[in-house]
Amino acid sequence: MTKEKREILIFLIFTLAVLITPLFLRGSYYLNVLVFIGINTMLAIALNLLLGYAGQISLGHAAFFGLGAYISGILTTRFSFDPWLAMIISALMSGGLAFIIGFPILKLKGHYLAMATLGFGIIMFIIFNETVALTGGPSGLSGIPNIHINSLVFDNDLNNYYLIWVITLMVMLLSINLSQSRIGRALRAIHDSEVAARVMGVNARVLKVQIFAVSALISAVAGSLYAHTMTFISPASFGFNFSIELVTMVIIGGLGSIYGSFLGAAILTVLPEFLRVLQDFDIVVYGLMLILMTMFMPGGLISGLRLIGEAIGSRIKRKSVSNA
Amino acid sequence: MLKQMFRVVISVLFVVLMAGSAVAAPPIKIGALFAVSGPASFLGEPERNTAKMMVDEINKAGGIKGRQLELIVIDTQGDATKAVQGVNKLIKDDKVAAIIGPSTTGDTMAVIPVVEKAEIPMVSCAAGVKITDPTKKWVFKTAQNDALAVPKIFDHMKKQKINKIAILTVSDGFGSSGREQLVLHAKQFGIQIISDETYGPKDTDMTAQLTKIRGSEAQAIVCWGTNPGPAVVARNVKQLGITLPLYMSHGVSSKKFIELADDGAEGIILPSGRVVVADQLSKSDPQKKALLNYVENYKKHYNVEGDHFGGHAYDAIMLIKGAIERGGDSPAAIRDQLEKTVKYAGIGGTFSYSAQDHAGLTSDAFVLVQIKNKGWTLLK
Numbered sequence: 001m002t003k004e005k006r007e008i009l010i011f012l013i014f015t016l017a018v019l020i021t022p023l024f025l026r027g028s029y030y031l032n033v034l035v036f037i038g039i040n041t042m043l044a045i046a047l048n049l050l051l052g053y054a055g056q057i058s059l060g061h062a063a064f065f066g067l068g069a070y071i072s073g074i075l076t077t078r079f080s081f082d083p084w085l086a087m088i089i090s091a092l093m094s095g096g097l098a099f100i101i102g103f104p105i106l107k108l109k110g111h112y113l114a115m116a117t118l119g120f121g122i123i124m125f126i127i128f129n130e131t132v133a134l135t136g137g138p139s140g141l142s143g144i145p146n147i148h149i150n151s152l153v154f155d156n157d158l159n160n161y162y163l164i165w166v167i168t169l170m171v172m173l174l175s176i177n178l179s180q181s182r183i184g185r186a187l188r189a190i191h192d193s194e195v196a197a198r199v200m201g202v203n204a205r206v207l208k209v210q211i212f213a214v215s216a217l218i219s220a221v222a223g224s225l226y227a228h229t230m231t232f233i234s235p236a237s238f239g240f241n242f243s244i245e246l247v248t249m250v251i252i253g254g255l256g257s258i259y260g261s262f263l264g265a266a267i268l269t270v271l272p273e274f275l276r277v278l279q280d281f282d283i284v285v286y287g288l289m290l291i292l293m294t295m296f297m298p299g300g301l302i303s304g305l306r307l308i309g310e311a312i313g314s315r316i317k318r319k320s321v322s323n324a
Numbered sequence: 325m326l327k328q329m330f331r332v333v334i335s336v337l338f339v340v341l342m343a344g345s346a347v348a349a350p351p352i353k354i355g356a357l358f359a360v361s362g363p364a365s366f367l368g369e370p371e372r373n374t375a376k377m378m379v380d381e382i383n384k385a386g387g388i389k390g391r392q393l394e395l396i397v398i399d400t401q402g403d404a405t406k407a408v409q410g411v412n413k414l415i416k417d418d419k420v421a422a423i424i425g426p427s428t429t430g431d432t433m434a435v436i437p438v439v440e441k442a443e444i445p446m447v448s449c450a451a452g453v454k455i456t457d458p459t460k461k462w463v464f465k466t467a468q469n470d471a472l473a474v475p476k477i478f479d480h481m482k483k484q485k486i487n488k489i490a491i492l493t494v495s496d497g498f499g500s501s502g503r504e505q506l507v508l509h510a511k512q513f514g515i516q517i518i519s520d521e522t523y524g525p526k527d528t529d530m531t532a533q534l535t536k537i538r539g540s541e542a543q544a545i546v547c548w549g550t551n552p553g554p555a556v557v558a559r560n561v562k563q564l565g566i567t568l569p570l571y572m573s574h575g576v577s578s579k580k581f582i583e584l585a586d587d588g589a590e591g592i593i594l595p596s597g598r599v600v601v602a603d604q605l606s607k608s609d610p611q612k613k614a615l616l617n618y619v620e621n622y623k624k625h626y627n628v629e630g631d632h633f634g635g636h637a638y639d640a641i642m643l644i645k646g647a648i649e650r651g652g653d654s655p656a657a658i659r660d661q662l663e664k665t666v667k668y669a670g671i672g673g674t675f676s677y678s679a680q681d682h683a684g685l686t687s688d689a690f691v692l693v694q695i696k697n698k699g700w701t702l703l704k
Contacts, residue, residue: 029416036409132500139429139452139497140404142436155441157412226405231437234404234430234497272406273413 007176014172014259018165022158031157033269035229038164039222040265042171044249045258046218049175051247052256053184054211055191056106057114060121061246064216066128066238067094068223070135073144073233078134083147087224091217098216102209121243128235140234147228160229167225171218175258178214187211188256248286252293254300263301351387351394352653354379354644355414357425357435358449358637362401363525366551366580367427370634371449372397374618375424377625378641388648400426404434411435415442422647422658424640425449427633429497436463445659447643449636452501456682464662464682466639466672468574468597470498472687474505476595477571478513480692480703481544484569490519490542492533492557494549498575499525502548518542523553530560537566544568550575551584558588569593574690578631582698593703595690597632597672601702610669614642618671635671642670 025031047061071090075081081089105116128135135141146155147163154163178184189197190204198204227233245268253264268286275282297304356375359368379395387393396418398410407426414420415438422445426432429452436455439446439462448455451467481489491506493499499522510517519540521533534557537545545568547557554576561570570592577596582589598605602615618638622630630638646668647661665684668675673689692703 027416029412032412032416033409036405130495137497137500138495139454139501140433142433142454230404230408230434232404232408232434234434236403236430237405 004180007180010259011173011176015169018169022161026158031161033273035157035160035164037262037266037269038161038168039226039229040246040249040269041262042168042222042225043219043246044253044261044265045171045175046215046222047246048250048253048256048258048261049178049187049211049218050215051250052254052261053179053187053191054208056208056212057247058117058212058215059114059240059243059247060117060119060124061215061219062238062240062242063121063124064094064098064219065223065226065242066124066233066235067097067216068220069227069233069238070128070141070223071220072224073141073227074134076145076228077141077143083145083224083228087147087221087228090224091220094220094223095213095217099209099213102212103205106205106208106212118240118243121240125235125239128238135235138235140232142232144227144231144233146231147225154229164225164229167221171221172258172262179256179258183207183211245286248290252289252300254302255298257300257302260300260302263305267301349391351392352648353394353396353418353420354641355411355418355420355423356395356397356637357400357407357410357414357423357427357431358397359402359427359431360397360399362403364402364428366578367449367633368399368402370631371425371427371637373626374622374630374634374637375641377621378638381621382641382645388645388653391653396420400428400431402428402431404430407431407434408438411438415439415444420444421653421655422446422644424637424644429455429501432463432465436460439463443659444655445644445647445662447640447662449633449640452497453505459680459682462659464643464677464684466636466643466670466675466684468672468685468689469683470502470505470573471509472685473574473595473690474502474509475513475687476690476692477546477593478509478515480593481515481571482513484544486543486569487514488516488518488542489544489546490521490537490540490568491517492521492523492530492537492545492547494525494553495522496525496549498573499549502573502575506546506548523549523557525549525553527553528556530557531564534560534564534566537568538564542568544571546571548573548575551578551581555581555584555588558585558592560588562588574632577693577700578633579629580631582695589695589698592695593692594695596693596700597635597689598691599630599632599635599671600700601691601693604700604702610667610674611671614670632671639668639670639672639675643668643675 022031043065050056050058068090071093072086075086076083108116129138146153154160186202186207189202194204249264249268250261254260275285358372359365360372375395379393383392400407400410414423424447427449429450432448432450432455440460443462445462448465449467451470453469453471455465493503519537519542523530523533547554554572572592572594574596577594577600598611599615602619605612619630643662643665647658651657651661663677663679665675665677673685675684677684693700694703
């Protein structure tokens with residue numbers, strides 16, 4: 001089996017699994033959890049394109065998520081736009097903003113880039129919080145309409161599940177394609193050595209800004225979907241903590257792996273349910289996971305799974321050989 | 325012989341089991357959403373403690389109409405996303421009959437669409453006016469509106485012939501709602517707001533804003549926020565030697581504030597629920613009994629004095645208890661009976677709900693208190 005064929009097969013199996021899962025979860029609250037996992041998967045993939053492929057850190061990605069949510073929320077509640085149109089506008093505006101700030105910001109490297117994106121995240125949080133007349137301030141923006149297609153309104157968990165996951169699958173497909181293309185290879189080249197990449201003729205400066213904009217655009221779509229499924233948004237959901245949570249998702253799942261992003265998003269969405277007993281100390285567990293992950297499994301959980309898979313595979317092979 | 329003994333054991337077991345199942349009708353499940361951790365934990369923690377204490381007590385006294393209560397607490401961390409996930413779990417997984425909380429206005433607004441759709445009654449412990457205005461069918465609240473606190477302060481100012489004031493509000497949900505009410509009521513009272521300053525929830529120094537206020541013609545300062553910000557303001561006022569009267573909101577009516585503000589707290593006037601001055605109330609006050617009972621009980625369990633915020637959870641539990649006693653324990657019955665609550669004298673005030681009013685309190689819910697000798701004094 002060629003690599004491409006295998007990639008397609010894995011995606012089809014994943015799609016099938018996503019589509020039939022609700023049949024086993026009718027009316028259960030886990031469907032609601034899966035809706036949030038879908039949104040977080042989109043965000044993790046968006047950040048992974050930047051962090052995992054191009055090797056550029058962003059500690060302010062919650063800001064693009066919030067920007068998408070707020071632009072969409074404000075356009076639909078205050079100017080009665082159609083949610084779909086609002087989603088497209090919010091995605092384009094966030095992507096455009098990322099494109100503009102990307103040029104100066106992405107000139108920075110390492111800690112300086114981390115600081116700049118962190119600052120951007122905090123600035124956006126303050127804007128969400130302080131422009132009370134527009135965003136409703138700290139007590140939030142309510143009454144955001146649900147998305148609908150003609151008479152089909154996405155206002156329950158089952159409908160939302162399909163809405164979010166169909167778009168998530170589209171984002172996954174796009175990202176897998178991107179990562180296997182010439183651009184994906186160029187990004188990985190930048191990741192390994194920017195100087196070498198430029199010597200080989202990769203326009204690193206523009207490419208980094210472009211992937212930053214794509215990443216922001218996907219985050220904004222996720223934000224818009226979040227706003228329309230929750231019908232309420234408040235700044236607390238788009239703060240610094242959430243930016244860190246996103247980075248954790250990507251690293252725990254596996255840098256540079258699309259399915260790893262799904263794994264990381266799923267774990268970080270479900271984990272708080274189990275860590276509730278620890279209250280404020282849950283952050284310690286996240287920190288510990290990050291440390292252990294980078295020390296012992298730098299490729300993330302997905303690489304761990306792959307290792308286990310290979311071990312089992314080779315054992316079966318060995319057995320069949322000895323049997324023969 | 326052995327067979328006979330076996331038979332006896334079995335029949336005894338059978339009887340015990342039957343008796344057990346007869347007593348243990350399934351408990352009535354009450355869900356609770358509190359911001360136990362995170363920046364709003366000063367609300368969520370006493371609320372959770374109080375709710376647990378009350379449910380234990382109700383169960384020890386034989387439950388409600390013979391049925392035990394089961395409290396399921398979920399920590400929202402003051403984050404709307406977690407609140408919505410939590411409320412979905414409570415409704416779909418735990419199948420609760422009613423919900424108390426959330427602690428903050430933001431969390432409450434986030435979960436309202438969910439409870440309205442699932443038709444589960446919810447008694448919020450947050451103060452925001454928009455929670456019950458406009459009235460939502462399934463949503464009630466126990467915390468006093470900011471709209472009731474502001475006139476208390478302005479009344480007092482009028483008596484002192486104060487006409488020009490400076491306001492200093494925190495930039496979070498509580499502060500922005502308070503600021504709105506201050507601006508709104510100032511016009512009605514003919515009070516002029518000369519200086520309108522804000523500060524961030526985590527700021528540790530407000531001398532810049534206060535220096536500006538000192539230079540203005542303001543005759544008094546109103547600070548609107550929850551701990552720890554106002555304590556910093558109080559200390560800064562003292563350090564800067566500002567002698568203007570300082571008014572604060574009900575957001576600081578806990579012992580913690582006096583500890584934090586130290587000497588700066590002396591002389592500050594604020595509207596508060598009656599809980600902090602329970603022992604100074606006249607005997608005819610309808611709330612006195614509930615208040616003293618709550619304060620003592622809380623102290624016994626948790627070694628600190630019960631405050632205003634825990635009181636919101638106390639009222640929520642007692643209101644739901646009353647509703648179940650009068651009607652059934654289905655969500656619809658609880659809602660209908662909640663709406664018929666008349667003159668329940670609790671911690672936050674005397675509640676009377678109606679189809680139009682799901683907030684249930686009048687300006688009578690607040691009294692003005694002054695901080696003297698590190699304690700509370702009722703201003704008459």
